[in-house]
Amino acid sequence: MTRTGGDKTRKRILEVAEELFSKNGFHATSVNQITRQAKVNKALIYYYFKDKNDIVVSLFQNILEELSGPKPDPSGQESGRGGTDIREALKEEISFLERKKNIISVMLMESLKTHDQDTPIFKCAEMVMAREHERPKTKPVLFHEFFTGFIPLIAFVALREKFCDYYQCDKEEALSFFVKSFKASHINSHIECKEEA
Amino acid sequence: MTRTGGDKTRKRILEVAEELFSKNGFHATSVNQITRQAKVNKALIYYYFKDKNDIVVSLFQNILEELSGPKPDPSGQESGRGGTDIREALKEEISFLERKKNIISVMLMESLKTHDQDTPIFKCAEMVMAREHERPKTKPVLFHEFFTGFIPLIAFVALREKFCDYYQCDKEEALSFFVKSFKASHINSHIECKEEA
Amino acid sequence: MTRTGGDKTRKRILEVAEELFSKNGFHATSVNQITRQAKVNKALIYYYFKDKNDIVVSLFQNILEELSGPKPDPSGQESGRGGTDIREALKEEISFLERKKNIISVMLMESLKTHDQDTPIFKCAEMVMAREHERPKTKPVLFHEFFTGFIPLIAFVALREKFCDYYQCDKEEALSFFVKSFKASHINSHIECKEEA
Amino acid sequence: MTRTGGDKTRKRILEVAEELFSKNGFHATSVNQITRQAKVNKALIYYYFKDKNDIVVSLFQNILEELSGPKPDPSGQESGRGGTDIREALKEEISFLERKKNIISVMLMESLKTHDQDTPIFKCAEMVMAREHERPKTKPVLFHEFFTGFIPLIAFVALREKFCDYYQCDKEEALSFFVKSFKASHINSHIECKEEA
DNA sequence: AATGAATGAGCGTTCATTCAT
DNA sequence: AATGAATGAACGCTCATTCAT
Numbered sequence: 110m111t112r113t114g115g116d117k118t119r120k121r122i123l124e125v126a127e128e129l130f131s132k133n134g135f136h137a138t139s140v141n142q143i144t145r146q147a148k149v150n151k152a153l154i155y156y157y158f159k160d161k162n163d164i165v166v167s168l169f170q171n172i173l174e175e176l177s178g179p180k181p182d183p184s185g186q187e188s189g190r191g192g193t194d195i196r197e198a199l200k201e202e203i204s205f206l207e208r209k210k211n212i213i214s215v216m217l218m219e220s221l222k223t224h225d226q227d228t229p230i231f232k233c234a235e236m237v238m239a240r241e242h243e244r245p246k247t248k249p250v251l252f253h254e255f256f257t258g259f260i261p262l263i264a265f266v267a268l269r270e271k272f273c274d275y276y277q278c279d280k281e282e283a284l285s286f287f288v289k290s291f292k293a294s295h296i297n298s299h300i301e302c303k304e305e306a
Numbered sequence: 307m308t309r310t311g312g313d314k315t316r317k318r319i320l321e322v323a324e325e326l327f328s329k330n331g332f333h334a335t336s337v338n339q340i341t342r343q344a345k346v347n348k349a350l351i352y353y354y355f356k357d358k359n360d361i362v363v364s365l366f367q368n369i370l371e372e373l374s375g376p377k378p379d380p381s382g383q384e385s386g387r388g389g390t391d392i393r394e395a396l397k398e399e400i401s402f403l404e405r406k407k408n409i410i411s412v413m414l415m416e417s418l419k420t421h422d423q424d425t426p427i428f429k430c431a432e433m434v435m436a437r438e439h440e441r442p443k444t445k446p447v448l449f450h451e452f453f454t455g456f457i458p459l460i461a462f463v464a465l466r467e468k469f470c471d472y473y474q475c476d477k478e479e480a481l482s483f484f485v486k487s488f489k490a491s492h493i494n495s496h497i498e499c500k501e502e503a
Numbered sequence: 504m505t506r507t508g509g510d511k512t513r514k515r516i517l518e519v520a521e522e523l524f525s526k527n528g529f530h531a532t533s534v535n536q537i538t539r540q541a542k543v544n545k546a547l548i549y550y551y552f553k554d555k556n557d558i559v560v561s562l563f564q565n566i567l568e569e570l571s572g573p574k575p576d577p578s579g580q581e582s583g584r585g586g587t588d589i590r591e592a593l594k595e596e597i598s599f600l601e602r603k604k605n606i607i608s609v610m611l612m613e614s615l616k617t618h619d620q621d622t623p624i625f626k627c628a629e630m631v632m633a634r635e636h637e638r639p640k641t642k643p644v645l646f647h648e649f650f651t652g653f654i655p656l657i658a659f660v661a662l663r664e665k666f667c668d669y670y671q672c673d674k675e676e677a678l679s680f681f682v683k684s685f686k687a688s689h690i691n692s693h694i695e696c697k698e699e700a
Numbered sequence: 701m702t703r704t705g706g707d708k709t710r711k712r713i714l715e716v717a718e719e720l721f722s723k724n725g726f727h728a729t730s731v732n733q734i735t736r737q738a739k740v741n742k743a744l745i746y747y748y749f750k751d752k753n754d755i756v757v758s759l760f761q762n763i764l765e766e767l768s769g770p771k772p773d774p775s776g777q778e779s780g781r782g783g784t785d786i787r788e789a790l791k792e793e794i795s796f797l798e799r800k801k802n803i804i805s806v807m808l809m810e811s812l813k814t815h816d817q818d819t820p821i822f823k824c825a826e827m828v829m830a831r832e833h834e835r836p837k838t839k840p841v842l843f844h845e846f847f848t849g850f851i852p853l854i855a856f857v858a859l860r861e862k863f864c865d866y867y868q869c870d871k872e873e874a875l876s877f878f879v880k881s882f883k884a885s886h887i888n889s890h891i892e893c894k895e896e897a
Numbered sequence: 898a899a900t901g902a903a904t905g906a907g908c909g910t911t912c913a914t915t916c917a918t
Numbered sequence: 919a920a921t922g923a924a925t926g927a928a929c930g931c932t933c934a935t936t937c938a939t
Binding site for chain 6: 901913
């Protein structure tokens with residue numbers, strides 16, 4: 110390894126781990142695979158991380174920090190009944206999530222294991238949702254935001270590729286379809302809720 | 307293990323495997339664990355299944371066969387605009403899926419791994435969706451049904467418990483919230499679609 | 504399995520075992536492989552043979568019995584200095600050994616393991632040699648017959664195919680070369696011995 | 701095992717493996733046995749060798765390299781008709797091969813398996829033969845050298861002990877008998893060949 | 898004579914982790 | 919900050935063998 114200082118190495122380990130975890134899952138990825146692909150000595154991984162689990166925990170922390178970071182500027186205006194501006198905002202959000210999709214996929218995988226006690230997926234969801242509106246305060250809204258908002262969103266970024274492969278669908282087209290569908294269901298019901306209230 | 311009929315043993319292996327896979331994930335579950343919990347000799351597992359993967363594949367096949375089986379009787383009447391009857395139907399469907407949630411969770415976990423080539427999750431989704439209406443034929447509808455219909459549904463059955471734990475929420479209450487939210491978003495948008503058409 | 508009586512089954516097991524043992528070696532051949540190829544139930548093998556070793560022992564016994572059986576008729580005349588008749592006799596002997604080459608190969612493999620106590624290869628050699636002349640009585644002759652007679656012969660039948668593959672050589676041509684070479688070395692030295700005596 | 705240099709460990713593994721392979725055969729030798737006798741951790745074997753087969757391949761490579769190494773000095777003079785000097789040279793060669801007999805035995809065992817594709821035994825033979833004279837160029841000579849030269853030689857070093865046990869023969873005496881016999885057959889036929897030519 | 902189910906021990910291999918340097 | 923060597927435990931899987939029928 111070139112002598113470029115430790116932080117770069119640590120970062121490379123994290124990047125490779127993220128890629129491999131999302132590719133094969135956490136448990137199906139061995140520390141050896143990471144060392145090979147990151148081209149680091151095996152013992153070095155244990156210099157930077159106390160164990161294999163610490164790697165994935167670090168990845169989760171990083172993404173949570175990123176999400177809590179600078180909010181997106183609400184440059185677009187939220188006009189009633191949602192015009193193309195809402196769709197554009199959605200697409201931007203999706204493209205943002207797409208860049209994080211690897212680690213989010215891992216988070217989701219892990220959260221689906223019924224045994225593991227606490228999962229960061231809820232914290233993650235809160236942060237993603239907080240990017241759009243104020244944090245939901247009532248439980249009904251919470252459910253709504255999580256299951257019909259957050260979940261479809263990350264499912265889309267996570268599964269888009271496979272979905273398109275399976276159904277022989279263009280990826281850009283897929284985005285349009287999803288956005289339209291998401292707007293018609295989740296976003297529209299927001300307005301109704303507001304209208305009802 | 308005592309000499310029981312072979313099919314019973316095979317079934318017990320599958321049941322235990324399903325439970326453990328959904329608890330810890332496929333890769334994090336060892337054949338030894340299955341062995342212990344199902345109280346079968348390890349070699350016997352390989353008498354019934356060619357390898358560990360064959361177990362999960364068998365589970366997937368089973369659930370797909372079940373789903374393609376007898377459709378639910380539409381005892382309730384589908385009145386327009388959806389009253390409590392729709393909610394009841396939804397709850398029934400959810401309780402049906404809940405009984406399959408373990409294996410569906412495993413399927414979802416595996417489908418999130420970007421590497422694995424083809425996943426049965428789409429076939430599964432088609433079948434679940436086919437239980438409600440005729441199979442979607444256009445791509446936009448496909449996206450809609452999958453990402454805002456199927457996905458929230460299975461996410462709910464899969465994550466309900468953890469969600470309730472995390473947010474200190476009663477599980478029955480959770481069901482109501484979800485049903486209401488699902489109806490307001492996904493189902494409502496169906497009607498709109500129809501109205502548009 | 505067809506109900507054709509036990510002896511046929513036993514014979515089939517032996518035939519398959521011989522083939523597989525010579526293909527992969529005794530230890531590298533599993534009882535399962537034999538059952539598969541012989542299409543017999545696994546437990547049935549233990550009905551006919553007390554264990555796996557008993558199979559190979561049976562094979563060895565069989566071949567020793569065969570070799571001790573009817574001697575070849577010396578139809579040809581043994582003229583001095585050896586003309587084509589000796590070569591013909593040699594070719595016949597080789598073709599005879601070729602039919603037994605599988606089990607002889609196994610015997611040779613096993614005899615090369617330094618640990619195994621007693622090997623039937625010497626008994627086998629004696630019998631093969633006895634087919635040609637009276638049993639050697641003096642030790643020098645014994646060495647001569649075994650190492651420069653028997654050994655090259657069985658090495659040829661055992662390795663002929665691979666040798667021809669490796670050196671891109673026709674198999675019939677190979678036979679001629681070997682016969683000529685064998686006659687010039689081993690057989691010729693017989694005569695010398697006799698002349699010396 | 702104590703922390704010694706890595707190469708020492710690797711060497712010890714190879715030595716033990718060679719001994720055990722020649723004792724029981726490749727397949728009948730378990731990695732655990734090697735582990736025990738070489739007093740190395742099992743995982744360490746896979747640190748040095750990619751799998752069990754890699755061990756035997758390494759052994760084969762090593763011996764081939766050794767054989768291709770420094771040729772023996774032809775200190776003795778090759779007088780016609782072969783006097784005691786030829787016998788001495790033969791004995792030296794045999795004692796040289798005896799030191800390699802373990803690995804050569806393994807090579808021979810493996811080459812007798814009809815299934816295994818390519819065997820190093822021919823390469824090995826070429827090198828051994830090249831130690832005595834220039835490499836044979838015509839096919840007849842090739843056959844002669846291999847089947848009546850190389851094969852008896854290695855058969856002798858490989859089987860000498862068992863042969864002597866079986867026939868109650870002194871090992872030194874055995875050497876004399878073999879040398880005499882080998883000279884009378886293989887070597888003598890060389891001269892004839894030359895004379896013919 | 899023949900079978901399907903079952904078994905304990907061991908296989909080759911890899912795991913996450915730690916050591917000394 | 920980085921490395922090569924080493925480790926104990928466990929992995930998935932197969933072995934030869936036996937059971938009841």
